[in-house]
Amino acid sequence: MLVSIRPMLRAIGVTIVPEAQDLDEREWLALEEIVRGALAPRPRALQRQFVLLVHVIDWLAVLRYGRHFTTLDPARRQRLLERLQNAPLLLIRRGIWGLRTLLLMGYYCRPTAARAIGYGADPRGWQARA
Amino acid sequence: MSAPGRYDIVIIGSGAGGGTVAQGVVPLAQAGKRILVLERGPRFRDQEFTGRELEMASLLYADGGAFLTADGTMTLAFAQCYGGSTVVYTGTSLTAPERVIRRWAVPGLEYDDLVSRSRRYLGENNAHHLPDAELNDNNRFFARGARAAGYAVEQFPVNVKGCLGSSLCNLGCPNQAKQGTNRVQLPAAERGGVEVVTRAEVLRIDADRSLAVRVAPTGAGSVGLPSEWAPGEYRVEASMVVCAAGTLGTNPLLLRSRLPLPPSLGHGFTCHPALILVATHAQPITNDVGHPKSFYVNRGAEEGFVLETCMYFPFTTAKALAGFGPLHSEVMQAYARQQQILLLSVDRAATQNRITIDRNGQPVVHYRYTPEVVAELVRGNRAAARIFFAAGATHVHAPFADPPLIAARDAGRIDQLIEARHWKPGKQSITSAHPMGGCPMGRSAADSVTDAWGRVHGLPWLRVADASLFPDALEINPYVTIMALADRVAEGIRSDFARNATA
Numbered sequence: 138m139l140v141s142i143r144p145m146l147r148a149i150g151v152t153i154v155p156e157a158q159d160l161d162e163r164e165w166l167a168l169e170e171i172v173r174g175a176l177a178p179r180p181r182a183l184q185r186q187f188v189l190l191v192h193v194i195d196w197l198a199v200l201r202y203g204r205h206f207t208t209l210d211p212a213r214r215q216r217l218l219e220r221l222q223n224a225p226l227l228l229i230r231r232g233i234w235g236l237r238t239l240l241l242m243g244y245y246c247r248p249t250a251a252r253a254i255g256y257g258a259d260p261r262g263w264q265a266r267a
Numbered sequence: 268m269s270a271p272g273r274y275d276i277v278i279i280g281s282g283a284g285g286g287t288v289a290q291g292v293v294p295l296a297q298a299g300k301r302i303l304v305l306e307r308g309p310r311f312r313d314q315e316f317t318g319r320e321l322e323m324a325s326l327l328y329a330d331g332g333a334f335l336t337a338d339g340t341m342t343l344a345f346a347q348c349y350g351g352s353t354v355v356y357t358g359t360s361l362t363a364p365e366r367v368i369r370r371w372a373v374p375g376l377e378y379d380d381l382v383s384r385s386r387r388y389l390g391e392n393n394a395h396h397l398p399d400a401e402l403n404d405n406n407r408f409f410a411r412g413a414r415a416a417g418y419a420v421e422q423f424p425v426n427v428k429g430c431l432g433s434s435l436c437n438l439g440c441p442n443q444a445k446q447g448t449n450r451v452q453l454p455a456a457e458r459g460g461v462e463v464v465t466r467a468e469v470l471r472i473d474a475d476r477s478l479a480v481r482v483a484p485t486g487a488g489s490v491g492l493p494s495e496w497a498p499g500e501y502r503v504e505a506s507m508v509v510c511a512a513g514t515l516g517t518n519p520l521l522l523r524s525r526l527p528l529p530p531s532l533g534h535g536f537t538c539h540p541a542l543i544l545v546a547t548h549a550q551p552i553t554n555d556v557g558h559p560k561s562f563y564v565n566r567g568a569e570e571g572f573v574l575e576t577c578m579y580f581p582f583t584t585a586k587a588l589a590g591f592g593p594l595h596s597e598v599m600q601a602y603a604r605q606q607q608i609l610l611l612s613v614d615r616a617a618t619q620n621r622i623t624i625d626r627n628g629q630p631v632v633h634y635r636y637t638p639e640v641v642a643e644l645v646r647g648n649r650a651a652a653r654i655f656f657a658a659g660a661t662h663v664h665a666p667f668a669d670p671p672l673i674a675a676r677d678a679g680r681i682d683q684l685i686e687a688r689h690w691k692p693g694k695q696s697i698t699s700a701h702p703m704g705g706c707p708m709g710r711s712a713a714d715s716v717t718d719a720w721g722r723v724h725g726l727p728w729l730r731v732a733d734a735s736l737f738p739d740a741l742e743i744n745p746y747v748t749i750m751a752l753a754d755r756v757a758e759g760i761r762s763d764f765a766r767n768a769t770a
Contacts (some may be wrong), residue, residue, distance in 0.1 A: 154595075175331065258433065260441035264557055
């Protein structure tokens with residue numbers, strides 16, 4: 138399901154988490170696997186809406202800037218997604234929230250990303266810090 | 268469909284309510300009664316609590332902790348496993364506020380009775396204040412900042428034994444230190460002769476007091492113990508049925524059952540809508556080690572909110588922050604310097620907020636934010652910002668500000684920067700871990716679903732023993748009150764069986 142929207146999804150991913158631009162192919166695949174795993178148990182209709190939303194963002198980029206989302210500079214990508222995040226329609230806002238949440242999950246649920254921001258929780262608790 | 272025989276009592280759910288009832292009816296089991304607990308989720312081995320965010324959230328929580336309300340503007344977190352949500356709470360152990368119980372005005376429910384029962388469970392679960400030496404900076408800064416900002420700070424008693432300070436309470440304690448029903452009441456019940464069957468979902472309760480039950484198989488490579496029964500569908504007959512599957516288990520179960528139930532079933536849903544608030548300090552602080560929740564500021568009576576210390580995991584934190592992009596990343600990169608506060612609105616039951624079921628019998632939560640709730644979240648956001656800055660934070664991330672990052676130099680403008688006009692449903696991440704209501708206690712079927720002892724009006728063989736019973740929000744962390752109410756349900760059952768034995 139995600140393969141068909143991979144370039145768009147990665148472009149949105151880098152807009153949501155700028156550090157994602159440094160991910161290599163293996164890390165992107167790990168991120169996408171987390172997103173896929175989160176979507177898999179959800180209803181088919183919701184999965185279709187997810188894919189549709191990604192396409193809608195691309196169409197809106199063409200309408201507004203005359204270019205596909207993947208070819209926009211970072212500032213324009215950010216502005217477009219911010220407009221949608223503040224859209225008057227709840228449907229659009231919650232769609233962006235869901236897309237953003239899935240990409241944040243894909244990025245920050247990877248152990249390397251958690252370590253990179255300094256997260257160090259350990260089952261041994263205080264003993265691990267001694 | 269197999270028939271495992273007839274039981275005297277079937278308890279549905281094994282969390283704070285179900286676990287308490289299970290232990291409370293042990294004298295009946297010892298007297299020869301057949302008692303069964305049916306738990307939808309699995310029973311995990313101790314070593315399966317790894318503390319890894321994605322893995323444990325997927326295993327322990329319904330929908331991975333992201334069960335969405337009908338309009339998709341709030342996520343609800345509740346667990347499905349042996350021990351229910353007591354496996355994933357932080358163990359904060361508070362008794363119900365007197366003013367709340369008086370406001371509930373349930374005939375036959377006395378505050379003093381609830382307190383004495385609560386105290387029993389506080390003792391049984393080893394609830395106590397952690398010593399200062401075990402508190403991390405995240406908690407200490409909250410206490411210091413709150414006092415400096417003029418708030419009354421209280422310390423949570425927490426029900427831990429041998430806590431190593433993993434900070435992983437919400438992912439299931441990897442050291443089994445938290446004294447949930449999975450550690451205390453359920454093992455005691457099983458030792459006393461109560462049978463517990465996991466991975467067993469009750470699909471329906473019928474008027475002949477039989478239950479349609481589906482036992483799920485253990486998937487290849489999946490974790491958790493297999494069910495005590497073989498996978499398949501069962502018809503379980505019972506003399507008495509206790510629904511303790513949590514608000515989002517009990518309500519849908521009763522709604523899809525073929526029973527003459529009071530019309531208020533599913534109504535009166537409340538959930539303490541919450542925001543995770545984040546600030547950053549100039550230097551790293553201890554935040555992801557040590558118990559995460561030691562202090563709180565209760566402004567429920569005066570301003571409609573409660574502030575609690577908290578520290579969430581990377582993804583949960585990222586989700587809680589408003590927006591995305593460079594500013595969002597800046598706050599995430601400062602994780603080791605973060606201080607966090609959980610803000611809970613003490614919402615009130617409202618007509619439009621209720622639980623229904625979809626065509627598959629699954630729960631649908633209808634929740635609209637009242638103007639009062641929005642105002643409470645704004646006031647709480649401002650109070651948290653004051654506490655953060657008083658504790659020395661350099662920046663506060665306020666979801667109700669736009670842009671959300673407020674620098675210390677603007678600490679004097681908090682009221683102007685944090686405003687309700689910046690809030691849009693579906694934009695900010697609102698969460699809830701306290702679903703309540705739907706089977707409120709009350710006088711009769713005209714105004715409620717059960718009486719003060721959890722007896723369903725008109726169906727005395729059917730009881731409710733979980734947070735569904737709350738006629739309105741509790742305004743504090745609910746597990747102790749659930750246990751106290753479940754203790755009353757167990758007492759009522761024992762009395763009924765004793766009466767029947769002598770009749």
